[in-house]
Each structure stands twice: as C-alpha cells, then as structure tokens.
Amino acid sequence: MREWLANQAAAGYLTYDPQTRRFTLPAEHVPFFADDNSEVNMCGMFGMGQPLFADEPKITEAFKTGKGIGWEEHDPRLYGLTDRIFRNGYAAHLVQDWIPALEGAEAKLRTGASVADVGCGHGSSTIQMAKAYPMSRFVGYDYHLPSIEAAREAAAKAGLADRVRFEVAAANALPEKNFDLICCFDCVHDMGDPVGVLAHIRSRLKPNGTFMMVEPYAGDTLESNITPVGRVFYGASTMLCTPASLAQEVGLALGAQAGEARLREVAQQAGFSQFRRATETPFNLIYEARP
Amino acid sequence: MTTTAAPFDQAKFEAALHRLLNDVGSVITAASVITGDSSDSTKPSRVRGL
Numbered sequence: 001m002r003e004w005l006a007n008q009a010a011a012g013y014l015t016y017d018p019q020t021r022r023f024t025l026p027a028e029h030v031p032f033f034a035d036d037n038s039e040v041n042m043c044g045m046f047g048m049g050q051p052l053f054a055d056e057p058k059i060t061e062a063f064k065t066g067k068g069i070g071w072e073e074h075d076p077r078l079y080g081l082t083d084r085i086f087r088n089g090y091a092a093h094l095v096q097d098w099i100p101a102l103e104g105a106e107a108k109l110r111t112g113a114s115v116a117d118v119g120c121g122h123g124s125s126t127i128q129m130a131k132a133y134p135m136s137r138f139v140g141y142d143y144h145l146p147s148i149e150a151a152r153e154a155a156a157k158a159g160l161a162d163r164v165r166f167e168v169a170a171a172n173a174l175p176e177k178n179f180d181l182i183c184c185f186d187c188v189h190d191m192g193d194p195v196g197v198l199a200h201i202r203s204r205l206k207p208n209g210t211f212m213m214v215e216p217y218a219g220d221t222l223e224s225n226i227t228p229v230g231r232v233f234y235g236a237s238t239m240l241c242t243p244a245s246l247a248q249e250v251g252l253a254l255g256a257q258a259g260e261a262r263l264r265e266v267a268q269q270a271g272f273s274q275f276r277r278a279t280e281t282p283f284n285l286i287y288e289a290r291p
Numbered sequence: 292m293t294t295t296a297a298p299f300d301q302a303k304f305e306a307a308l309h310r311l312l313n314d315v316g317s318v319i320t321a322a323s324v325i326t327g328d329s330s331d332s333t334k335p336s337r338v339r340g341l
Contacts, residue, residue: 027298027304045319046318048319049318052322053322056326227311231316232315232319235316236319
C-alpha cells in the first residue's frame with residue numbers, strides 16, 4: 001500500500017504531506033478517481049490499457065494482413081470498459097441536451113415514440129432514454145451476443161425489462177421498422193459499411209422520423225485533431241475502431257476522427273435529405289439526419 | 292489516505308483534467324507504439340520503426 005500511495009503521489013494524483021506523512025486525494029481529483037458517476041471519471045480510460053495490451057499481437061497481425069479484427073474478437077474486458085467510458089457522458093447529456101437539440105423528437109418521446117438504439121453495446125444509452133421517457137418503447141440492437149446479455153441484465157436490474165428490449169441484430173439487418181427515432185452512439189465509425197447501414201436505418205424510420213448519430217468529437221482535418229482528446233481517439237481508432245471496420249464487408253475504415261464533412265457525405269450517400277450538427281460536447285458531436 | 296474538505300478549486304480541476312487526458316492518451320498510445328516497435332523483428336515491416 002505504501003508503494004501504491006507513493007506512486008499515486010509521484011504521479012500527482014494524490015498529495016503527500018511530509019510533516020504528517022499523510023496522503024490526500026484533493027477534492028478536485030475526486031471526479032476523476034472516486035466518483036463512479038462522474039463524466040470525467042478516468043478509471044475506465046486507464047483500464048482500457050488492459051485489453052489493448054492483451055490484444056497487441058492480434059492488432060500487429062492485423063497490420064500485416066489488413067484483414068482487421070472484429071469487435072467480438074477482443075479481450076472480454078473491452079466491452080464493460082467501453083460501457084464504463086461512455087455511459088457517464090451519456091447520463092450527463094443525452095436526455096438533458098442531445099434529444100432536446102433534435103427537431104421535434106423530445107415531444108414525440110414524451111407522448112409515446114418507438115425508438116431503436118443500434119449498436120447499443122451494454123445498453124446504457126437505451127436504458128437512460130427509457131428511464132426519461134416512460135411513454136415510449138425502446139429496443140437496443142447489437143450483433144455482439146455477450147453485450148446484449150449484459151444489456152438485458154442491466155434493464156432487468158433497472159426495473160425496465162417490460163419497456164426495453166435488447167435483441168441480437170446486425171446494424172444492416174434490423175428486424176423491425178417504422179421507428180420515430182433511431183440512434184447510434186459512438187459506433188458508426190466502427191462499422192464496415194456505414195453508408196449501407198445508414199441507408200438501412202433510413203428505410204427503418206417513419207417518413208418524418210429522426211436519426212441521431214453521436215460520434216467522437218473531431219475536426220475535418222488531421223491537423224485540427226492533434227489535441228489531447230484527438231490523441232485518445234486516434235489511439236482507440238488505431239487499435240479498435242479501424243480494425244473493426246476492416247473486418248467487415250466494405251471495410252470503409254472511417255476512423256474515430258472522421259469529422260463532420262466526411263460524415264455528412266456518408267449520410268447523403270445513404271439518402272438522407274437533411275443532415276446537421278445538432279449540438280456538441282468536448283468529447284462528442286451529435287448529428288441529426290432526416291429521411 | 293484522506294480526502295480534503297477544502298473548497299473546490301475549478302482551475303486546479305481543469306489543470307488536472309488536461310493532465311489526465313494526456314496520461315490516458317499515453318497509456319493508449321503506448322499500446323499503439325508497441326505495434327510499431329522497430330527493435331522487434333517479429334513485427335511486419337510495414338509498421339516497424341514508425
């Protein structure tokens with residue numbers, strides 16, 4: 001324990017008082033290390049090193065073959081960590097800022113809408129929306145069965161199993177249609193065929209429905225993404241997102257820093273008639289597209 | 292170890308946030324750097340010595 005504390009103090013995460021020989025977690029550092037609900041909790045990000053280092057041989061091999069690595073092929077710690085990294089940001093913004101920024105979507109959700117969350121992972125985004133809009137029905141889709149099982153368990157734990165369903169389905173093969181709102185959270189850039197998926201999503205919306213696409217914050221040029229946040233996203237994109245896309249059909253490999261101009265192009269190629277940046281945070285861009 | 296009851300200092304919080312983003316960026320980038328380790332002859336030539 002002494003060595004652990006000394007390590008954290010030397011890193012600047014704890015302070016050390018040589019007079020009292022006491023270590024202290026400063027109040028300003030509590031949100032990063034000791035608040036599991038904090039939007040800026042960093043433990044999940046640090047933890048991401050575990051699956052990335054464990055999967056390094058696979059990733060190196062993928063550089064050699066160019067075949068990519070499916071999302072389902074990674075160290076199993078990846079999936080819970082991914083949920084942990086994103087869920088607090090969604091809890092801070094999804095219902096409060098992002099849905100209200102979409103034209104007319106919030107009113108539909110309050111009175112009763114049909115919503116799909118495509119690429120839902122462990123279902124945190126789906127469950128947060130279901131809690132906020134009790135008159136609406138929600139279904140989360142993901143092709144990764146262990147993630148769907150985790151999402152079902154989370155919905156049951158939240159007492160929402162009667163209003164939220166989670167189903168195994170690929171993003172380009174949704175088994176239902178006529179949705180008022182379809183969402184994709186931080187996953188479109190991981191897909192092999194984003195144009196095909198968005199075209200399919202468009203076909204699954206009502207004529208006046210809304211597609212909300214949440215993607216990592218990014219500028220349109222590499223040089224505009226050479227920032228601390230861009231460094232994190234490019235790292236994850238190199239090791240996870242781009243290999244995931246390359247492992248699927250088409251293998252477009254958008255990368256996690258695609259930027260608005262490129263994503264607008266994808267949406268337009270998919271047939272969406274309207275596309276705009278609805279809002280943003282320091283970590284995400286939120287786009288609205290209409291059929 | 293204790294936590295402080297001192298008033299929350301926003302400037303300290305923002306400085307720590309910047310620092311931590313760099314730290315987690317280092318962790319993730321380290322994994323990426325290893326794929327291009329120039330001293331490891333088992334690496335494919337296309338990524339060696341990035």
